[in-house]
Structures are given as structure tokens and as C-alpha cells.
Amino acid sequence: xxxxxxxxxxxxxxxxxxxxxxxxxxxxxxxxxxxxxxxxxxxxxxxxxxxxxxxxxxxxxxxxxxxxxxxxxxxxxxxxxxxxxxxxxxxxxxxxxxxxxxxxxxxxxxxxxxxxxxxxxxxxxxxxxxxxxxxxxxxxxxxxxxxxxxxxxxxxxxxxxxxxxxxxxxxxxxxxxxxxxxxxxxxxxxxxxxxxxxxxxxxxxxxxxxxxxxxxxxxxxxxxxxxxxxxxxxxxxxxxxxxxxxxxxxxxxxxxxxxxxxxxxxxxxxxxxxxxxxxxxxxxxxxxxxxxxxxxxxxxxxxxxxxxxxxxxxxxxxxxxxxxxxxxxxxxxxxxxxxxxxxxx
Amino acid sequence: xxxxxxxxxxxxxxxxxxxxxxxxxxxxxxxxxxxxxxxxxxxxxxxxxxxxxxxxxxxxxxxxxxxxxxxxxxxxxxxxxxxxxxxxxxxxxxxxxxxxxxxxxxxxxxxxxxxxxxxxxxxxxxxxxxxxxxxxxxxxxxxxxxxxxxxxxxxxxxxxxxxxxxxxxxxxxxxxxxxxxxxxxxxxxxxxxxxxxxxxxxxxxxxxxxxxxxxxxxxxxxxxxxxxxxxxxxxxxxxxxxxxxxxxxxxxxxxxxxxxxxxxxxxxxxxxxxxxxxxxxxxxxxxxxxx
Numbered sequence: 252x253x254x255x256x257x258x259x260x261x262x263x264x265x266x267x268x269x270x271x272x273x274x275x276x277x278x279x280x281x282x283x284x285x286x287x288x289x290x291x292x293x294x295x296x297x298x299x300x301x302x303x304x305x306x307x308x309x310x311x312x313x314x315x316x317x318x319x320x321x322x323x324x325x326x327x328x329x330x331x332x333x334x335x336x337x338x339x340x341x342x343x344x345x346x347x348x349x350x351x352x353x354x355x356x357x358x359x360x361x362x363x364x365x366x367x368x369x370x371x372x373x374x375x376x377x378x379x380x381x382x383x384x385x386x387x388x389x390x391x392x393x394x395x396x397x398x399x400x401x402x403x404x405x406x407x408x409x410x411x412x413x414x415x416x417x418x419x420x421x422x423x424x425x426x427x428x429x430x431x432x433x434x435x436x437x438x439x440x441x442x443x444x445x446x447x448x449x450x451x452x453x454x455x456x457x458x459x460x461x462x463x464x465x466x467x468x469x470x471x472x473x474x475x476x477x478x479x480x481x482x483x484x485x486x487x488x489x490x491x492x493x494x495x496x497x498x499x500x501x502x503x504x505x506x507x508x509x510x511x512x513x514x515x516x517x518x519x520x521x522x523x524x525x526x527x528x529x530x531x532x533x534x535x536x537x538x539x540x541x542x543x544x545x546x547x548x549x550x551x552x553x554x555x556x557x558x559x560x561x562x563x564x565x566x567x568x569x570x571x572x573x574x575x576x577x578x579x580x581x582x583x584x585x586x587x588x589x590x591x592x593x594x595x596x
Numbered sequence: 597x598x599x600x601x602x603x604x605x606x607x608x609x610x611x612x613x614x615x616x617x618x619x620x621x622x623x624x625x626x627x628x629x630x631x632x633x634x635x636x637x638x639x640x641x642x643x644x645x646x647x648x649x650x651x652x653x654x655x656x657x658x659x660x661x662x663x664x665x666x667x668x669x670x671x672x673x674x675x676x677x678x679x680x681x682x683x684x685x686x687x688x689x690x691x692x693x694x695x696x697x698x699x700x701x702x703x704x705x706x707x708x709x710x711x712x713x714x715x716x717x718x719x720x721x722x723x724x725x726x727x728x729x730x731x732x733x734x735x736x737x738x739x740x741x742x743x744x745x746x747x748x749x750x751x752x753x754x755x756x757x758x759x760x761x762x763x764x765x766x767x768x769x770x771x772x773x774x775x776x777x778x779x780x781x782x783x784x785x786x787x788x789x790x791x792x793x794x795x796x797x798x799x800x801x802x803x804x805x806x807x808x809x810x811x812x813x814x815x816x817x818x819x820x821x822x823x824x825x826x827x828x829x830x831x832x833x834x835x836x837x838x839x840x841x842x843x844x845x846x847x848x849x850x851x852x853x854x855x856x857x858x859x860x861x862x863x864x865x866x867x868x869x870x871x872x873x874x875x876x877x878x879x880x881x882x883x884x885x886x887x
Contacts, residue, residue, distance in 0.1 A: 264791075268687040275684055276701055277698075278759065282716045283704065285727065289719060303726040348610040355607035360600060376624050394621060427611070430619055434868055435704070436844045437861040441622030444854065469618030472611055501603045530709035530712050532823040533841070533853075537849070547711040549829050561719055568712040575707040585705050 286572065290315055297561045315566035325549050331570065332527060334546040341467035342410065342525040346517060348468070349475025352427070354505060356420050356476070357483040358491075363418045364409050371405035391448040424480065431473040435533050442466060443537040458539045466534050471524045478523070482516030483509065519585050522578050529575065546571045555570035604738035637852045649859035652822050659860070661835055662843040663867065669750070669839065670818035673757035678811055680758070681765025686799075688766070689773040706763045716825035717756045718743065746836030749829045753837055756824055761817075765810060772806035773799070808879050815875065819868055 285490045288304075289297060291311035302308040319327050330573065355361075378397030388396070446456040456462035486509065494504050510517065532547045550571050553564045630649055634642040653659050688698060705713070720726050723741035729739060743749050776799065784794050822841035825831060831838035831846070838846075844864065848857035 256752070265690070265692070266691060268694045272684060272687050272692050272698055275680065275762075276698055278761070279705060282713075282720055282759070285720060286712075286716050297725060301730045302726055305725070348614065351607040352611035355604045358599060359604035359607070361604070361608070372620070375620065376627070377622055380628065390625070393624065398617075398621065423608075427615065430615055432816055432868060432872060433619065434841065434861065434864045435864055436820070436822075436841045437626060438619060438622050440844065440848050440857055440861055441626035441629075442618065445622055445625055465614070466618060469614045472615055476611065496600075501601050502606075505607075526707050530707075531712075532826075533710050533845075536845075547709050547823070550709065550715065551711045551823070553715065559718075559722075561722075561725070564715050565719070568715050571712045572708050575709070576704060579703045579707045582707075596716055 252315070286565045286568050289561055290569045292565075294560070294561050294562055315562045318563060319566050319570065325552065327549065327567070327570070330544050330546055330549045333543050337463045337467065337543070337545060338525050338528045340460075341464045341471065341528050342521050344464065345468045345471040345524050346479075346521045348511075349472050349503050350479045350513075350517060350520070351505070352472075353476045353479035354483050354509060356424055357480055361420050361423055364413060364415055366413050366415045367405045367409040369410045370416070371401045374401035374404050389448065389452075391445060391452060394445070422517055424476065427476045428473050430469075435470070438470075439534050439537045442534070445535065446538060456538075458541065458543050460543060462538060463535070463543055463545075466538060467528045467531065470531070470534065471527055474527070475520055475524060477519045478518060481514075482520075484515045486512055515585065519582065522582055526575060526578055597624065626858040626861060629855055630862050632855040634855040635851075635853055642855070643840055645855070649782070649856050650863065653859055653863060658835060658838070658843065659863070662838050662840045664841045665750070665837060666819055669754055669757065669821060670815055672753045673761070674811060674814045674818055676754070676758045677762045677765045677814060678807070681762045682769055682803075682807075684762070685769035685773055686767045686795075688770055691885045702763050702766055704763070706767075710760065710823035711827055713756060713760055714824045717752065717759075717824075717828055743829055744833060746833055749833065750836050753821075753825055754831060756828065757818065757821065760824075761814060764814065768806065768810045769803065772803055774800055805883055808883060812872070812875060816868065816872060819871070840867075868883070 266509050288302075291305060291313070291524060292302070292309055293312050293314065296302060296309045305311045308593055313488075369427075375397050378400055379390075379393045381392030382396055383390055384391075412512050443457065446462055449456050490512075491504055499507075530547060531545075532551065535545045536551075539548065550564075550567050613741055629642075631644060631646055632642040633640070633645045633648065684702070691697070711882075720728050723729050723739050723742065726742075729742075732740060741748055742752050742875075780793065780798055780802075784798060789797065820841055821839050822845070825837055825839050825842055829837045831842045841864075844860045847853050847860060
């Protein structure tokens with residue numbers, strides 16, 4: 252731990268640094284304090300101008316929360332449940348399959364020919380166009396046909412001794428992570444179109460649990476793979492080697508040895524993924540309308556329904572924020588033990 | 597050590613398939629749609645217009661305005677985040693009294709939903725019942741049009757971005773600071789280098805790779821800004837605070853102009869790629885020189 256860089260500072264500089272920290276901390280915490288306070292105010296208490304301290308310049312009330320629970324401004328309870336269900340299921344699935352992929356990328360060697368990657372894209376695009384334009388199939392039908400064909404062809408091409416660069420594990424990792432560079436609007440909008448057309452074929456994905464979970468799993472995978480790879484790389488390999496000598500199958504090594512050893516990392520990754528999904532707005536805006544609406548959408552809708560009812564808005568925002576506050580405390584504790592340090596290197 | 601076992605495919609394929617399905621599918625779908633003139637309301641059967649959507653967009657002032665606004669917000673916000681974040685990280689690294697408490701408190705904003713943050717910001721910036729305006733009146737300022745004047749609104753959005761994402765910078769930079777080797781500082785100490793010299797001569801250059809990575813992540817993420825603007829100003833007044841994503845949302849979801857929106861999202865993708873690549877190319881010589 253290098254604590255050196257500033258320890259030798261003169262007392263006055265040290266005081267200045269501490270003062271700066273306190274100022275920033277105040278800026279950080281004041282808005283949060285403001286939501287908490289406002290959520291306990293009565294309507295006249297808000298409109299009358301800013302007041303700061305409960306019991307001193309205003310009398311706190313629970314009415315905003317009672318209204319919230321009774322669903323006067325949208326079905327809050329159900330939306331909360333939706334957010335929790337979608338969040339938990341996608342965080343669990345994303346952490347599970349992301350951790351598996353990360354483990355594979357750390358411990359096994361992969362070689363993918365660039366040609367086969369290109370073949371996949373060209374065949375998927377070309378196949379889609381051919382099926383759609385020439386054979387007259389509907390758009391999702393052609394996509395669903397072209398996709399497996401392109402996939403199988405790409406795998407076959409990969410086996411052939413063709414020239415051209417060969418991509419290794421690092422490149423595959425980069426491919427995963429680069430998915431995060433995409434502006435989500437590209438995916439969100441296209442996914443909306445795709446989901447609607449699949450819906451027309453009788454399989455509802457828009458405004459459904461499966462559709463939301465699927466999209467959030469894909470959306471979280473890059474982060475999971477990125478974070479988990481560092482945890483797995485930091486693990487000592489000797490234990491795994493000893494198990495391999497005893498001929499323990501790989502999946503048992505993974506579940507019985509690797510997963511328990513990296514539990515801290517898995518929990519941290521799970522929490523971060525959950526936070527991302529819980530707060531996500533754009534996909535939820537496009538892909539839900541009534542039944543599976545999530546909390547951010549409902550919260551965003553609060554400000555236009557009946558004018559600015561700040562007490563109710565604060566209560567709604569507070570309900571959306573509190574779970575994340577608990578998570579910040581949990582993560583902060585892990586942060587101190589240096590769990591997340593590896594991810595940055 | 598790398599092993600080779602056929603089971604590796606079982607480990608990696610679920611993730612690859614999900615990502616392929618959810619990103620390549622839509623990519624192909626909207627790439628082809630972007631060459632069509634295709635509306636849902638009023639329903640017009642799709643017609644191939646090749647690059648028509650793209651040329652219309654490039655001639656549209658609203659597109660350039662959105663691109664400019666987004667760039668402005670991203671660049672200013674990320675710069676401020678970096679400067680403040682570095683300063684706070686340095687202070688925390690020097691074990692300011694109460695450092696543990698700061699850490700948990702400082703982490704909070706980045707975990708909150710941007711939508712909720714934006715609503716809170718609307719309250720704080722509210723001209724009649726907001727605390728900020730009361731404070732400013734104490735100092736003799738008039739009622740400021742925080743969200744109703746284009747320039748002020750843009751400033752408020754940047755302020756909210758800085759508020760929410762500086763913690764990320766602090767976190768990452770702090771972790772980086774803790775990996776710096778101690779002996780270099782000891783040597784500098786012997787040379788009687790001042791703290792200021794130590795910072796510019798050692799800390800800053802050694803932190804450059806991490807800084808570059810963190811700024812890159814934030815820059816790319818800032819370009820996607822939508823939730824905050826959506827709730828705070830809705831892109832208004834007029835189109836003064838309309839970002840690219842919001843523009844695409846308006847076209848796609850209010851007008852259901854599918855081909856046009858697809859073309860727009862592809863232009864956005866191209867813009868992000870160009871910006872990201874330029875950034876990396878510009879930075880590469882600096883990173884290599886230091887090593």
C-alpha cells in the first residue's frame with residue numbers, strides 16, 4: 252500500500268485535503284438527504300418553500316408512503332416486484348454463464364479463425380436477405396433460419412486449414428467486452444422490432460419476463476466476463492492441478508473448487524450486475540409497457556402524471572434508491588478488503 | 597497454464613450464444629432496415645432507399661445539434677469527473693481523517709438509478725421550492741432559470757453527470773494509486789523533490805495508463821446519456837439539450853419512423869467508433885513513451 256505520496260504533507264495541506272473531501276462528501280450526500288426529507292413532508296410543507304430539519308421546521312408524515320403502497324400513483328408494489336424478479340433472475344443467470352465463459356477463457360485455449368467469424372456475419376446477413384427478399388419469408392423467420400445455418404457453417408469453416416489470422420483468448424475477451432461499446436439504442440430499438448415480429452408469430456417477448464431477462468443477461472455479460480476473468484486469474488492453479496492428477500472431471504473442479512474459492516468475486520459481480528439491471532432505463536422503456544414495467548420507468552413517469560407532486564416523487568425515488576444504498580454498504584465493505592482491485596489492472 | 601478439454605465448449609457457448617442472439621440479430625435487423633423507408637404510423641410498406649436515410653440525416657441540423665450537445669456533455673462532464681476524482685482519490689490515498697466513512701458515502705451515487713437521480717435534481721434545481729435557489733437568493737442572485745433556459749439546463753445536466761459518476765473515477769483511481777511502487781517516492785524524497793514535483797514527475801505519469809482506461813470507459817458511457825436528460829428536461833427547451841439517444845427515441849418511438857431511426861443508430865455507432873479509435877490513437881504514443 253503506497254500511502255506515501257501525501258503522508259509527508261504539511262499540516263495545513265493536510266487540512267486542506269480533508270476540507271476538500273468534506274466539501275465533496277457534502278455535495279454527494281446533500282441531494283440524498285433532500286429526497287429522504289422531502290419524502291416525509293406533507294404537500295403544503297413542500298410548496299411553502301424549502302425546509303430542512305424534521306420536527307424543527309416541518310412535521311414529518313408517512314402519508315406519501317401510504318399513498319405509494321395503496322397504488323394511487325401507479326401499481327408501485329407490483330412494479331417493485333417486477334424489478335426484483337427480473338433483476339435477480341438476470342443477475343443470477345448472467346453471473347453463472349458469464350463466470351463459466353470467463354473460466355473457460357482463463358484456463359482453456361481457444362483458436363478462432365478470423366475467416367470463420369467473417370463467414371458467420373456474411374452468411375447470417377446474406378442468408379437473411381435471401382430468405383426474406385427472394386423466398387418471401389417474414390423477417391423473423393428468415394433471421395431464425397439464417398442464424399443457425401451461419402453458425403454451423405462458421406464452425407465448419409473454423410475446422411478447415413484456411414489461411415488468415417487466428418484469434419486467441421484475448422481477442423474473444425475483447426469481443427465480449429466490446430459489446431459494451433455499442434450505443435444501447437442500436438440494440439434496444441432493433442430488439443424491440445425483433446420482439447414485436449416474433450410476437451406476431453405467437454411467441455410474446457415484448458413486455459414479458461423471458462424477453463426482459465434475456466435482454467438483460469446479454470446486456471450484463473460483458474461486465475461479468477471482464478470482472479470474473481480477473482478473479483479466476485488470481486486463483487492459485489496448484490489445487491486444480493492436484494485435482495486433475497486425481498482425474499476429477501472439469502465441471503467438478505469448477506463447481507467444487509473454483510467457485511467456492513472465488514465466492515467473494517462472484518458475490519461482488521452479482522451485486523454489480525444487479526445494480527445495473529435495477530437501474531436500467533432504456534431497454535425497459537422500449538421493451539415493456541404495462542405488465543412487466545420496472546421501477547425506473549414508473550419513477551420516471553411520476554413527474555408528468557399530475558404535475559410535480561414532490562412528496563410523492565421523493566417517496567417513489569426513495570423506494571428505488573434504498574435497495575441500492577444497502578448494496579453500496581455491502582460493496583463498500585468488500586471494496587475495503589481489496590476484492591475489486593484486480594478488475595482495474 | 598492452458599489445458600485442452602472438449603468440455604471447454606460447454607463452458608463458453610452459453611454466453612457466446614446469448615450475446616450473438618441479442619447483439620448480432622438486432623444488428624443485422626437494423627442494418628437492413630436502415631436502407632429502407634419504413635414507417636409504422638402511418639403504415640407504409642417498406643421500400644428500398646439505399647443510403648437515402650443516411651443522406652437525409654446528415655443534412656438534418658437536428659442531428660448535428662444532437663451530436664454537438666452529446667459531445668459537449670460527454671467531454672465537459674468527463675473532464676470534470678477526472679479532475680475532481682483524481683483530487684479526491686489522492687486525498688483518500690493520503691489517509692485523510694475519516695477516510696473509511698468517505699469511501700462508503702462516496703460510492704453511493706453511482707449505484708443509484710439515473711432516473712431517480714434526475715428527479716432529485718429537478719427538486720434541487722426547482723426555482724420556487726428548491727434549496728439551491730434559496731441559497732443563491734441569500735447571496736443576492738435572482739431566480740435562475742435552471743431548467744428552462746438552454747444553457748443553464750445543459751449546465752445542470754453536466755452537473756448531475758459529474759455528481760453521479762465522479763465516484764466511479766475516485767474508486768478506480770484510488771485502486772490504481774494503491775498499486776504504485778513505494779521505492780520511487782523514497783528516491784524522490786532523497787532528491788528533495790517537492791510534493792508538486794512528485795505528483796507531476798511520478799504519480800501522474802505512472803497513473804496515465806489507468807487514467808486513460810477510466811476516461812475511455814466514462815467517455816463511451818457518457819455518449820449514451822439518456823435517462824438523466826429524459827427526466828430532467830426531456831431534451832428541451834426546444835432541442836437545446838437533446839442528446840443522440842433521445843433524438844433516436846423521439847424518431848423511433850414517437851413517430852415510428854423505423855428506417856430513419858435505424859440509420860440514426862448506425863450513424864451513432866459509427867460516431868462512437870470514430871471517437872473511441874481517435875482517442876486510442878492519440879493516446880498511444882504517450883502511453884508507450886512512459887513505459
